[in-house]
């Protein structure tokens with residue numbers, strides 16, 4: 594029933610107020626949310642269940658102590674976003690990328706000296722926005738919403754400026770829409 598009501602409203606019929614009590618419609622009248630992880634003001638939240646429900650795109654390991662990204666990195670997207678990318682080579686509007694960084698644990702195993710993932714540290718999130726919806730919001734621009742969640746406070750985006758906190762490091766991947774595709778064999782057609 595709730596779903597019916599929601600789609601009814603999303604279809605554009607008289608969204609003149611927000612239903613904050615049910616949480617079903619967080620959007621104001623002017624801008625319906627295009628992603629379940631983004632509210633009408635462009636605030637990004639960390640998706641849940643990406644480990645169990647989403648497609649794993651690939652992993653990176655940055656081993657060196659003190660390196661900015663030291664840890665195990667696992668990258669996920671929605672199954673439909675991965676399928677769409679495979680078909681078109683573009684991220685569909687609303688696609689979400691989550692990079693989970695965990696610490697590195699190591700020890701001898703029967704396979705050899707092994708490294709495996711430890712505790713959660715941070716999550717990086719990118720949400721594709723092909724329409725420039727949130728101009729003037731420091732977390733949005735260059736075709737994406739950008740967010741960083743610390744494991745100690747996962748409910749708040751710790752970044753206020755993607756230009757300061759994200760873009761410089763992502764410049765090597767500018768030609769591929771800021772995404773480091775070489776690490777994602779799951780996207781190969």
Ligand code: HEC
Nearest residue numbers: 653661666690692717719739740741752758759762772773
């Ligand atoms: C220190 C450099 C650095 C900073 C700062 C940085 N990134 Fe990245 N990011 C990378 C690199 C390099 C990769 C891929 C390789 C890796 O993870 O080691 C990556 C991968 C990602 C991925 C996985 C998809 C992809 O693009 O390959 C997401 C999502 C992401 N970053 C989001 C962000 C966001 C959001 C910010 C800012 C809040 C940010 N990053 C800041 C360097 C950085």
